[in-house]
Amino acid sequence: MSGEAFVTLATTDSYCMGATVVARSLRRHGTTRGIVVMVTPNVSQQSRLALESVFDEVIMVDVMDSEDRLHLALLGRPELGITFTKIHCWTLTQYSKCVFLDADTLVLCNVDELFERDELSAAPDPGWPDCFNSGVFVLRPSLHTHTGLMDHALQHGSFDGNARLHVQTDKLEATIVHFLGPVKPWSSSSQRDDGSSHATEQFATLWWKEYLSHTTPSTPGKQPSQDW
């Protein structure tokens, strides 16, 4: 299959709020690609229905349904759960290429040109961890790569280190806002008041505008319908 899609991930209802904004901001800027979200079974039906109204596809993934050895590894190392769920995007082989966006990102303009880039790397190596820490990366779904990445993660541990390598994101930083760190735009205001910069607050305001906007998509096309 030759389709291309943006992919995000939400394993909790809070991250579903973020995912909604990812989809809305992509549509607002007129993407021509599919928009897909992976969710886990604990996400509420209400959140799932809300996602279905803005995403082309809502894909249920369950880490614990994976292979037994993975199951066992995760029992001892629950911190790997989110990482493995992220790696699930390599199983979306109905698409030839995907751009993964963290659910805490906000797209500020059309970023479809990202699909002109190729996968960050062809095989797992010690350079991989930082790629997964990035909120944005380009990938080619492949079950072969998926298996390789799972093996790599089991051997080398969590991808969530502190190093932040902005591989191939030079141009992106001006076009995609990534609210990385423990405090997200949807966090309670008492948390957000703590030392957030003026710029962060401005972007958070923009995030809320997008969250509360009613760019109701109409299938097919799901065109962006209004400006701020």
Ligand code: UDP
């Ligand atoms: N994520 C999720 N549930 C969680 C934590 C993370 O669905 O409980 C997903 C979500 O897509 C999120 C990504 O994993 O954007 C990476 O986590 P986060 O953005 O919180 O990490 P940071 O970018 O702050 O390092």
Ligand code: MN
């Ligand atoms: Mn993030």
